[in-house]
Amino acid sequence: MEWHVKLLLRPGSTVLEERVRLRNRSDVRHRFYWWNNAAVRVSDDSKMAPIVDAPRAEYLVGTAYATCGRTQEAEAKFQVASKASTPDQVLWAWLAAQKLPGFDGTVWQERLQSASADAEGRTQTSSFASWWHYTAGALQAALGNRKEADTEFEKAFLVPDRMMSYHCTRLARAEGTR
Structure with a gap:
């Protein structure tokens, strides 16, 4: 399986174009191509x-x-x-x-810690608990607290998915920073 992703930002344009190509090179009988061209102006x-x-x-x-x-x-x-x-x-x-x-890393360290505490508090009171677990985990990862981040990411999967939190959590775990 072969993937190609290309992002285009043409000079003077406000539209970011995405082109994704998927090709199966291993099976001649079932070779296929998939293209996705997304370029949408937002009114x-x-x-x-x-x-x-x-x-x-x-x-x-x-x-x-x-x-x-x-x-x-x-x-x-x-x-x-x-x-x-x-x-x-x-x-x-x-x-x-x-x-x-x-x-200034020191100022941002304080902001990240404050936001993390706020996000962790919202996991108990919000109907978007999975989103707040993802957020708390991402902030903990940014603070360098990998164990706490992983704990929050695990909790995100134990409650209903809201605002694409499962997807964001998977991305954050794969990237290790967000």
């Missing part, structure tokens, strides 16, 4: 603004800009993402702040 009335404007999205788009050599656009996205203050977005704010000049 103001699409109700997608909370997702598109989220610090996570700002950080990821900033990373794509940086990879493409568009440093000014990347820095602007990192600036926006680094201002996040809600517990479930502080991780992305921290990651973005690391990409900016003047990063």
Whole structure:
């Protein structure tokens, strides 16, 4: 099985295109190709603004800009993402702040610890417990507390999935940092 993933950010465009190709080279009788081309402009009335404007999205788009050599656009996205203050977005704010000049690890350590404590508290009171377990685990991983992170990630799978928390937890475990 062979995978190819290509992200395109064309000059002057605000659309990030994703092209995924899957090919089975081992079986000549059942060879197949799969393409996924996603390039969608988001209009103001699409109700997608909370997702598109989220610090996570700002950080990821900033990373794509940086990879493409568009440093000014990347820095602007990192600036926006680094201002996040809600517990479930502080991780992305921290990651973005690391990409900016003047990063102060001590200040961010305190913010990460505070957000982690808040997220752990919300696991007991929110109907989105799996999301908050994922968030607490990701923040613990960012703080370097791998054992505590793994414990929170395990708990995320013991309650109903909300807000794609199972998917995010699997990604965080695979990456080891988020």
